[in-house]
Amino acid sequence: MTTLHQVSRAKASAPPVLDLRRIRADFPILGHLSNGKPLVYLDNAATSQKPQSVIDTLTRYYQAENANIHRGVYELSQHATLAYERARAKIQRFINAAEPHEVVFVRSATEAINLVAHSYGRSHLHAGDEVIVSVMEHHSNLVPWQLVCEATGARLRVIPMTDAGELVLEEYERLFNEKTKLVALVHVSNSLGTINPVKQMVETAHTNGVPVMVDGAQGAPHLPIDVRDLDCDFYALSGHKMFGPTGIGALYGKAALLDAMPPYQGGGEMIRSVRFEKTTYAQAPAKFEAGTPHIAGAIGLGAAVDYLHNLPWDLIQAHEYDLLTYATESLAAIPGVRLVGTAREKASVASFVLDGVHAHDIGTILDQEGIAVRTGHHCTQPVMERLGIPATARASFAFYNTREEVDALVAGVLKVREVFG
């Protein structure tokens, strides 16, 4: 994995020349107005915009290719099945998984985590066992584990963080004992931007014989993902956050683990044979894909992965680093603004608070300027509690954002100060 530090070094020797105008032209919504002003979309951590190629793929699928998969003997169905499985192989290559059948299509990152919690969690956790999570988990990677703990009598242990938003690794290492059965860890924090040292943390867990589930919802939009290099046991992807359609995501799981896990939901597609006396199940991934999946979504996610594959990632990362640095410096220069989340390794997320003004009021005023940011606790209430703040305003950047949009954000925040006097 290339870290931001490495990128910044690379930047010093070769100044980035990303053709932003061309990239922005790939995303039709970026040319639209919002509240009569050019849309400044800075809520990419909530969901990203979609390139024309993804939109076209969805349209083409419904116009010319729609059929159910794995069922028909006719040409159209076989074509749809092929396209669906080809999308799986694209995602496998995108995250460098060893086998396509290590990729399970799901609805979202949330469903990927629930699948593991339900299937792996309930079959491996017993009363007194422990699951390690971090204080900066999205509720998606926290509540499913609380539910499993409630059902099994296991309990959660929490990795603390510093005020800057970095996990305290010495504390993490101390949490392991013979009862530890799983680590569930966010790759990139959606509210703080912190990039956690997942590879190192997986190594620590494996030294203790414990598997690791990584919530990668915010990883894939910013970083090249290599699940074999990370050596994580599970990795959750969210389609709509990585420039693909909503309603689709993927779960990576090591083949040996997926093969040994019980089904998650029952239904069609996931069986080998069904009798009243005994039903036997298909192999992974079919075992976990009961019912008709989101075929168009999977194929659309394949198109998103193709799009990402063709981007110049060294330049993209340098550009995102530049946006983050520029936004951080410009926002911090505004009197009364405090940045929340100042980890050394960060993705392009700038969360901030403004003295005397609640985040929602910031959001409403920025909206009038056509600027979309997220305000609130960002589904990470424990982070807010840890930092003693009710909410933040969050600008989260994608590679298609520009320095001019950062300028618009800064002008918007100055306007907030003006309104609130």
Place this chain on the structure above:
Amino acid sequence: MADLRELYQQVILDHNRSPRNYKRLPDASHTAEGTNPLCGDEITVYVLLEDDVIKDVGFQGSGCAISQASASLMTSAVKGRGTDEAEQLFRAFHDMVTAGPDAPADSKALGKLAALAGVRQFPARVKCANLPWHTLHAALTGVHEPVSTE
């Protein structure tokens, strides 16, 4: 386009900066909690009721300028009134903020509360203005679960 100046009127900014009746009533006869979990607004409303008259009322909590100002204006408006008068105000207020962007505000009946009429143009913020009122209503009617306007 919706008008920011109408939303963030001086009255609202003033009540946000120095909220009236921001206090816990140790001898409250009726109390309720309101939260909007998605935005994190939290409020507790305390009422001292005597013979169906609101002798005293206070609130505590945290939230945006709209919810804080609304709670402050509400407590000022209902103090000393009968519970049915307070419920009438609640209905009139509710109608005002949910009337849609172009409806005229019946500011006579509402007095100072009409300062919140600008909320009508900001549908995402209606729940902020309404939260204190729903919480007051819950307190008066003896609801024990926290209420929400989301």
